[in-house]
Amino acid sequence: MSIAATQKRGFGAVLWDYLTTVDHKKIGILYLIGGGFFFLIGGLEALFVRIQLLVPENDFISAGFYNEMFTMHGTTMIFLAVMPLLIGLMNYIMPLQIGARDVAFPFLNSLGLWLFIFGGVLLNCSWFLGGAPDSGWTAYAPLSLQSPGHGIDFYVMGLQLSGAGTLIGGINFLVTVVTMRAPGMTYMRMPLFTWATFITSVLILFAFPALTVNLFLLMFDRMFGSAFFDVALGGNTVIWQHLFWLFGHPEVYILILPAFGLFSDVFSTFSKKRLFGYTAMVFATVLIAFLGFMVWAHHMFTVGLGPVANSIFAIATMAIAVPTGIKIFNWLATMWGGSITINSSMLWALGFIPTFTIGGMTGVMLASAVADYQYHDTYFVVAHFHYVMVGGTVFGIMSALHYWWPKMFGRILHEGMGKITFWTFFIGFHLTFFVQHFLGLMGMPRRYWVFLEEQGLDTGNLVSSIGAFLMSIGVIVFLINIFYTIKSKKAPADPWDGRSLEWSIPSPPPHYNFKQEPLVRGLDPLWIEKMEGKGKMTAAEPLDDIHMPNSTIVPFIMSVGFFIAGFGFIYQVDHSAWLSAVYVGMAIALGAMAFRSLKDDHGHHITKEELEREAD
Amino acid sequence: MKGWMGKSKVIFLLGSLALILAGCGKENLSALRPKGYGADSSMNLIILSIIIMTFVFIVVMLVYVVVLSRFRKKKGQEDYIPRQVEGNKTLETIWTVIPIILVIILAVPTVVATFDLANETGSEDGLNIEVTGNQYWWHFNYEGQEIQTSQDMYIPVGEEVHLNMVSSDVIHSFWVPSLSGKMDANPENENNMYIEAHEEGVYWGKCAELCGPSHSLMDFKVIAVSPEEFDQWVDDMQSVDPDEEPEDSVAQDGKAAFEENSCMGCHAIGSSPAQVGPNLTAFGDRSQIAGILEPTKENLVDWIMDPESIKPGNKMTGNYPDLSEEEADSIAEYLMQLQPSEVTPESAGD
Ligand code: HEM
Ligand SMILES: [Cu+2]
Numbered sequence: 001m002s003i004a005a006t007q008k009r010g011f012g013a014v015l016w017d018y019l020t021t022v023d024h025k026k027i028g029i030l031y032l033i034g035g036g037f038f039f040l041i042g043g044l045e046a047l048f049v050r051i052q053l054l055v056p057e058n059d060f061i062s063a064g065f066y067n068e069m070f071t072m073h074g075t076t077m078i079f080l081a082v083m084p085l086l087i088g089l090m091n092y093i094m095p096l097q098i099g100a101r102d103v104a105f106p107f108l109n110s111l112g113l114w115l116f117i118f119g120g121v122l123l124n125c126s127w128f129l130g131g132a133p134d135s136g137w138t139a140y141a142p143l144s145l146q147s148p149g150h151g152i153d154f155y156v157m158g159l160q161l162s163g164a165g166t167l168i169g170g171i172n173f174l175v176t177v178v179t180m181r182a183p184g185m186t187y188m189r190m191p192l193f194t195w196a197t198f199i200t201s202v203l204i205l206f207a208f209p210a211l212t213v214n215l216f217l218l219m220f221d222r223m224f225g226s227a228f229f230d231v232a233l234g235g236n237t238v239i240w241q242h243l244f245w246l247f248g249h250p251e252v253y254i255l256i257l258p259a260f261g262l263f264s265d266v267f268s269t270f271s272k273k274r275l276f277g278y279t280a281m282v283f284a285t286v287l288i289a290f291l292g293f294m295v296w297a298h299h300m301f302t303v304g305l306g307p308v309a310n311s312i313f314a315i316a317t318m319a320i321a322v323p324t325g326i327k328i329f330n331w332l333a334t335m336w337g338g339s340i341t342i343n344s345s346m347l348w349a350l351g352f353i354p355t356f357t358i359g360g361m362t363g364v365m366l367a368s369a370v371a372d373y374q375y376h377d378t379y380f381v382v383a384h385f386h387y388v389m390v391g392g393t394v395f396g397i398m399s400a401l402h403y404w405w406p407k408m409f410g411r412i413l414h415e416g417m418g419k420i421t422f423w424t425f426f427i428g429f430h431l432t433f434f435v436q437h438f439l440g441l442m443g444m445p446r447r448y449w450v451f452l453e454e455q456g457l458d459t460g461n462l463v464s465s466i467g468a469f470l471m472s473i474g475v476i477v478f479l480i481n482i483f484y485t486i487k488s489k490k491a492p493a494d495p496w497d498g499r500s501l502e503w504s505i506p507s508p509p510p511h512y513n514f515k516q517e518p519l520v521r522g523l524d525p526l527w528i529e530k531m532e533g534k535g536k537m538t539a540a541e542p543l544d545d546i547h548m549p550n551s552t553i554v555p556f557i558m559s560v561g562f563f564i565a566g567f568g569f570i571y572q573v574d575h576s577a578w579l580s581a582v583y584v585g586m587a588i589a590l591g592a593m594a595f596r597s598l599k600d601d602h603g604h605h606i607t608k609e610e611l612e613r614e615a616d
Numbered sequence: 617m618k619g620w621m622g623k624s625k626v627i628f629l630l631g632s633l634a635l636i637l638a639g640c641g642k643e644n645l646s647a648l649r650p651k652g653y654g655a656d657s658s659m660n661l662i663i664l665s666i667i668i669m670t671f672v673f674i675v676v677m678l679v680y681v682v683v684l685s686r687f688r689k690k691k692g693q694e695d696y697i698p699r700q701v702e703g704n705k706t707l708e709t710i711w712t713v714i715p716i717i718l719v720i721i722l723a724v725p726t727v728v729a730t731f732d733l734a735n736e737t738g739s740e741d742g743l744n745i746e747v748t749g750n751q752y753w754w755h756f757n758y759e760g761q762e763i764q765t766s767q768d769m770y771i772p773v774g775e776e777v778h779l780n781m782v783s784s785d786v787i788h789s790f791w792v793p794s795l796s797g798k799m800d801a802n803p804e805n806e807n808n809m810y811i812e813a814h815e816e817g818v819y820w821g822k823c824a825e826l827c828g829p830s831h832s833l834m835d836f837k838v839i840a841v842s843p844e845e846f847d848q849w850v851d852d853m854q855s856v857d858p859d860e861e862p863e864d865s866v867a868q869d870g871k872a873a874f875e876e877n878s879c880m881g882c883h884a885i886g887s888s889p890a891q892v893g894p895n896l897t898a899f900g901d902r903s904q905i906a907g908i909l910e911p912t913k914e915n916l917v918d919w920i921m922d923p924e925s926i927k928p929g930n931k932m933t934g935n936y937p938d939l940s941e942e943e944a945d946s947i948a949e950y951l952m953q954l955q956p957s958e959v960t961p962e963s964a965g966d
Contacts, residue, residue, distance in 0.1 A: 067829060143827060146786065231803040277702075278703065279703070321719055333704070357676050364669065365669065368665055368726040370657055370733060373799070374659075442640065442641025443641060443793045443822065445824040447831060447832075456645070
């Protein structure tokens, strides 16, 4: 099934192809589309927030609606936009970087995708069904327990579904990296983006179960009358916070580590140098991930855990600055002495360095517990995490999209528009969030629907809102760029003089990726071959039949089943007739599972002859 | 590109400068203008960390600027291949060790301050106030003094005041930026902290933990007065007679209407510890109505007629019979006349 054949098929056939695909590249693209869609929604919600805070005592939106806005903004950005965008990139690129034909569990990969999509849709259905969740993306008990309506129930069910999808995806990546590397691709020859994918998956594996458990506790409290968080009945609300941050802190590393990996690849490619201090970079990644689990209570300095706990968590948190600092300096050293090309992708990477340095620095400032008594829950924190999550992760995603777009879609994004996007977004970003550090210290707590007149907060908020509009312009130019690029000329297989394996195959790659597994002889395998004058990878195996998995609609149906059951769980509180939706949905899901288990599917082979016919 | 880079930097510099010139925020609200013990302690650490971090930032930016100005690909260099450096032990050791040292410099005073602020030795014989967070107002019970107030908390200047904090519903967070950092009020256990104001003043406080629709309106004031004035205030508050009839007839009607319409079911006047609604003993002296409105009778009437429009989601809405404009007016008159003490926010210079 070549690209040419795909293009000739009608819309219905393409749609069916994508609904049933188990190809990690198409799944990657679906993740990008889903994540991109939710990113626009999350951005729109942020705009609503910023419009409301344009001037003091504004009444653009009501208090309750405002709380729904920032809750959905945070939840959407973290769970439905940024993380899926990263998972999409990892899905598409990581197997290519290790020379694999597919991921370890193609079926599960597809299931993870559809669970994410249906979880996200379920969560957003709340907008139309009586109100979105309104207790912040952190949903602290007991506020989330007492929140009227079904908003929080949608939060619980939506995140449970999409969280299960993420967990499945993480396990899949882990096994893929462990078992599917090409001959010669030892661990210490893997590109940093692949390393980041690997470590991130470990974080997902250990962090998401904490979220799952917490959501179950809340679900039982809200839907089935248990009292884990009900103080009047002997429950404890601080448990929610511990479990939430036991998940939530690693979660921010799940968001940032892939960006670190990507930037390592980008700096090295566009400086024409190998990564400086590769080994240190790998160990720094591992160390950051480990410490990421040890510091959750720094979100809880003001909860009243006492000076011993606060001190321990303060020091553990500050320790993260050390491996992070190693990374920043190694990136600079990678560029030092290099031959630096500045294009759109590299611009985002270069913009990342000062931005993320500020974000990291404010992180250390927050770690100083007594200082945090002032910062906590104010706009200082809002500024800090946007410096990290936008200045790190979103910049990383933008850099990655410009970098890998030619690989994924066979076209190069327009450079001029790319630069406009960068500069408007970059300047808008700093306008929006730099002033927020001051707003916080000047007495503006976060999650404030209005700020009052004559508190000295007007100018800062105005500037901040203007910056948000500038960022939106950047995003719009980027969208135009995407549509414009559809008609541009074809990209070569290796437009950036790349160093890792994904650049050794055509753009976009055939669905079996590598006709013959490449033989890896060191770090930056393609670069090694180029330096030795060969210019392409040596094959590690003779040309032979390739085994590929079959497409299947079962993961989609299974997710539909869980989706229906989700509604059942939410509404059975109002009327027990809704229990039937639980039964029907679960029957569909379990039926699909049984079908999958009982029916053998051995996949198919692409014959040697076909491969030869497709040869260029 | 480089010109642009320059320009954007200038914008940030000017922006931040403008803010700093604006004076670091409103006096008595800003954490950057500490006027109390805890706020000093935080401020010292903020300054120390900013110094360390600025140093780090400058170093990073120096290298960054050198890299960008020296190592850009130049014309005619298309085929140039830089030396593929693997790493450098010495350099990497340097940028591991220096951050460790910097972190230690910050960690030690952090730990010292953390234990210092958690020290509660003075709480046994000092002034203790039980602080209760409620959606969306604060209750203050002067322990052992038979004084209950809400929204305005009087304290003596220069004395450690111990706050024992709980919440009656969801989690709130007690924050008076210019006096001290914040502390959560949890529903399940009591948290302790102390504050100490260096000078007289009316300090603005806020709730910092999301607690529902009117979270942003849960303001309160800490009023620091001289120890003599404080003693007098205590005397005045202790001698309030909740049953005392007001002098003029409108206020008398107001008092009657207040009692008839079950306002007393939630509120209290005097030292009884009603905690469904704010204690109104010194209402006429309050610096603000509902924590956010100018203390005028018109605003009070508006509040009584329709609290929902002012604080969405509050627990007063719908819990008393509909009032006529006239009744509300007389109740407002009565409440505004509740001024048991000479010591008021003005005494603290407001
Ligand atoms: C498009 C640019 C963005 C803008 C203009 C923006 C703006 C805002 C604003 C104004 C708030 C509310 C602060 C408050 O009242 O507490 C907020 C909260 C938040 N944002 Fe963003 N944001 C943006 C992008 C992002 C991204 C990319 C992420 C995540 C990766 C993110 C994560 C969050 C989170 C977690 C919250 C906290 C929500 C809560 O308090 O429950 N934001 N953002
Ligand atoms: Cu509150």
